[in-house]
Amino acid sequence: MSEIPGDLKFLKSHEWARVEGDGKITVGISDHAQGLLGDLVYVDLPAVGDRIEAGNAVAVVESVKAASDVYAPISGTITAVNSALADKPETINEDAYGEGWIFVVEAEEPDQLNDLLEPDDYAELLEDEDH
Amino acid sequence: MTQTAAPQKTVLNDTHRALGAKMVDFGGWDMPLSYGSQLEEHHQVRRDAGMFDVSHMTVVDLHGAQTRPFLRHLVANSVDKLQKPGKALYTCMLNAQGGVIDDLIIYYLGEEFFRLVVNAATRDKDLAWIAQEAAPFAVEVRERPELSMIAVQGPQAREKALGVLAEIDRARIAKLGKFSAGAAQTADGAAALFVARTGYTGEDGFEIIVPEQQAVALWNALLAAGVKPAGLGARDTLRLEAGMNLYGQDMDETVSPYEAALAWTVSLDEGRDFTGRSALESQKVAGAPRQMIGLVMDEKGVLRHGQTVLTAFGDGEILSGTFSPTLGKSIAFARVPAGDLPLGAQGGVRVDIRGRHVPVRVVKFPFVRDGQAQEGV
Numbered sequence: 001m002s003e004i005p006g007d008l009k010f011l012k013s014h015e016w017a018r019v020e021g022d023g024k025i026t027v028g029i030s031d032h033a034q035g036l037l038g039d040l041v042y043v044d045l046p047a048v049g050d051r052i053e054a055g056n057a058v059a060v061v062e063s064v065k066a067a068s069d070v071y072a073p074i075s076g077t078i079t080a081v082n083s084a085l086a087d088k089p090e091t092i093n094e095d096a097y098g099e100g101w102i103f104v105v106e107a108e109e110p111d112q113l114n115d116l117l118e119p120d121d122y123a124e125l126l127e128d129e130d131h
Numbered sequence: 132m133t134q135t136a137a138p139q140k141t142v143l144n145d146t147h148r149a150l151g152a153k154m155v156d157f158g159g160w161d162m163p164l165s166y167g168s169q170l171e172e173h174h175q176v177r178r179d180a181g182m183f184d185v186s187h188m189t190v191v192d193l194h195g196a197q198t199r200p201f202l203r204h205l206v207a208n209s210v211d212k213l214q215k216p217g218k219a220l221y222t223c224m225l226n227a228q229g230g231v232i233d234d235l236i237i238y239y240l241g242e243e244f245f246r247l248v249v250n251a252a253t254r255d256k257d258l259a260w261i262a263q264e265a266a267p268f269a270v271e272v273r274e275r276p277e278l279s280m281i282a283v284q285g286p287q288a289r290e291k292a293l294g295v296l297a298e299i300d301r302a303r304i305a306k307l308g309k310f311s312a313g314a315a316q317t318a319d320g321a322a323a324l325f326v327a328r329t330g331y332t333g334e335d336g337f338e339i340i341v342p343e344q345q346a347v348a349l350w351n352a353l354l355a356a357g358v359k360p361a362g363l364g365a366r367d368t369l370r371l372e373a374g375m376n377l378y379g380q381d382m383d384e385t386v387s388p389y390e391a392a393l394a395w396t397v398s399l400d401e402g403r404d405f406t407g408r409s410a411l412e413s414q415k416v417a418g419a420p421r422q423m424i425g426l427v428m429d430e431k432g433v434l435r436h437g438q439t440v441l442t443a444f445g446d447g448e449i450l451s452g453t454f455s456p457t458l459g460k461s462i463a464f465a466r467v468p469a470g471d472l473p474l475g476a477q478g479g480v481r482v483d484i485r486g487r488h489v490p491v492r493v494v495k496f497p498f499v500r501d502g503q504a505q506e507g508v
Contacts, residue, residue: 038153038169
């Protein structure tokens with residue numbers, strides 16, 4: 001299993017969130033999730049300016065095997081999307097926690113971050129799934 | 132699927148794991164889905180050579196003086212097309228209603244010896260059906276679980292595979308025609324092989340049956356010859372591009388060969404009374420109520436099994452659907468009500484993808500042959 005970066009927080013549904021220096025939050029799917037999906041072939045991105053609600057589906061990642069919704073870890077407004085994924089969805093397979101980021105959100109209620117899983121808790125969740 | 136116990140393992144299971152394979156339960160077997168990237172494995176087979184462990188498939192040998200008459204009765208294609216030892220035939224065996232019990236390959240090895248290769252997921256019901264039907268013909272039905280099978284596929288597959296055979300066998304096996312098989316030995320003489328020029332990818336190549344004690348050595352010899360391992364994921368995208376049906380997904384016991392684009396495998400030769408024949412003849416006269424069509428979607432997204440297909444003649448559903456790595460877009464088989472659907476966008480066919488009605492084109496299949504997209508696809 002790949003290392004889980006310590007500065008991320010997670011949803012049980014395998015999205016990660018990183019608080020950037022400017023307070024905005026970058027979102028992607030975990031390395032575990034990309035492994036489950038296999039080779040990604042399409043990413044359906046939200047639009048910049050969209051208002052999103054924590055827990056709602058805001059993007060779709062689609063692999064040869066399956067389509068999977070990406071849920072918002074936090075409410076707010078989309079300020080950037082990774083449009084490079086349109087041509088190179090496999091970037092998520094190659095670098096889920098880095099170049100494979102999906103969108104950036106300006107949070108309305110930063111406290112919602114406290115509801116997310118810490119890296120250790122997420123790692124434990126994966127362990128449980130394996131058994 | 133049919134088994135509820137722990138999945139069975141082929142003799143190559145440890146080898147797959149050592150190669151980093153991601154394993155998956157397939158028809159009660161623990162099989163490699165991919166060894167890394169399913170897309171790369173797909174392209175490897177289209178462009179060079181790849182190999183698949185297909186040891187989960189069921190090999191059944193039939194012996195007896197009445198074997199040919201028995202097969203005339205058992206299957207919808209005519210075994211009388213098999214006149215030269217080593218020749219193979221693709222066919223369906225049907226129930227009395229004309230529904231497909233399974234699809235299989237029959238090899239003619241001698242007047243009193245034919246070999247069948249049937250699907251893994253249908254093993255139990257196939258063996259029971261074959262044994263029951265064989266009894267009046269006094270044909271011996273012998274399963275061969277001790278045999279493994281490796282499919283080597285791709286434009287370079289035959290050349291690379293020939294290199295692992297005994298020198299004395301190479302020229303003869305190189306000359307095997309398509310859908311023919313012959314016996315050979317490995318280069319070290321350790322294993323007696325059954326080499327068939329057949330496959331499930333739309334590429335040239337061999338399917339090699341090997342005693343399980345020598346299967347790992349053969350796999351490793353092929354690996355050393357530059358044949359890369361490929362998993363069931365790539366096998367599925369390759370076979371769908373090649374326009375080949377998957378039992379259980381594209382047809383089953385409620386579907387006739389005419390409704391599964393398998394009319395070409397049905398032989399209504401005179402005086403042959405095979406199981407399901409009268410049902411097929413009625414359906415031929417009345418017209419099959421449903422048809423199987425090929426679809427291509429130019430929009431983003433992937434057609435998937437179970438999605439509703441909307442046509443001018445009524446609704447149907449997606450059978451096999453996937454992303455085609457060769458075409459870079461999604462392709463599918465669909466079963467829809469009978470009716471003359473024009474090819475292309477003029478067919479007016481749409482697919483319900485999460486509530487959105489996405490237009491698709493009706494195309495002939497295979498979608499891809501010998502590595503190339505086919506005309507109109």
